[in-house]
Amino acid sequence: MRVFVTGATGYIGSAVCDAVKKRGHDIVGLARSSAGIEKLLARGMHPVQATLEDHKALREMTHDADAVIYCAFERSPQGVEMEARALDSMLGAVDSGHEAFVYTSGCWVYGDTGGKTVDESAPLHPIELVAWRPSHEKKVHNARKHKLRTVVIRPGLVYGDGGGIPGRMIEQAKAGQLVIAGDGENHWTTVRIDALAELYALALERAPAGATYNGVNGDPVKYADVARAISRAAGGNGQVDAIPLEQARKTMGPFADALALDQRLLAAKALVDLAWDPERPTILEELSNTTVV
DSSP: OEEEEETTTSHHHHHHHHHHHHTTOEEEEEESSHHHHHHHHHTTOEEEEOOTTOHHHHHHHHHHSSEEEEOOOOOSTTHHHHHHHHHHHHHHTOOTTOOEEEEEOOGGGGOOOTTOEEOTTSOOOOOGGGTTHHHHHHHHHTTOOTTOEEEEEEEOEEESTTOHHHHHHHHHHHTTOOEEESOSOSEEEEEEHHHHHHHHHHHHHHOOTTEEEEEOEEEEEEHHHHHHHHHHHTTSOSOOEEEOHHHHHHHHTTHHHHHTOOOEEOOHHHHHHHOOOOOOOOHHHHHHTOOOO
């Protein structure tokens, strides 16, 4: 297939492009800069320089592709509206020749699971930071027509290769700025970046129409345990100050509530539907073998 990927040079998008290309598909990747263009060319992919506001390009690339994977994330204050308009343009360009449209959501749409382990059938209680995501998931699934398979993937906390939230935490630890928001006794459900990328590739090829998958692996880990492991990986002694959540909100904003979520998620649906194998070294195992200079 010819696959159009937004966010193709980002942390998740780059790994997804590599995994999909490895399975023999052609990648057309959206990039905002000349540096992004060079990055895609060096990896044997077809770059398109545009942004989420270039709706003509989005429609053309979607129309010319066999499938679409949406991995873009716009961090600006206008990001939510930009994504909504981009999705409208792209979904409006889908026709009977398209195979699949895979959209990236996230595990924070479940909110705090209250110590319970939940799967994709659980009701959504998104935190403020991602309160808009369920409507975008619905927008994608409502676009099902002809033979198009719409798929939503909700990654857990992604780690590996120095990226994601753990990567940013390592940088904070190196600068002596790492703190725990809240008491750190809450649990995160994680997934390694390469395993997550394989889930996208499998979903692109095999997922049934209207499928939603949790992209997670392994037992939940405590936020505080991750923070302490990151401190040691960054050359510290494993001691990290915990600050009250109210105080953390003053400096981190709504992101503090995301870090303090207690979540236990299952990915059984992907294991059954797609024979996905997410087993990798856990985040704590990986950090225990990591030393950042």
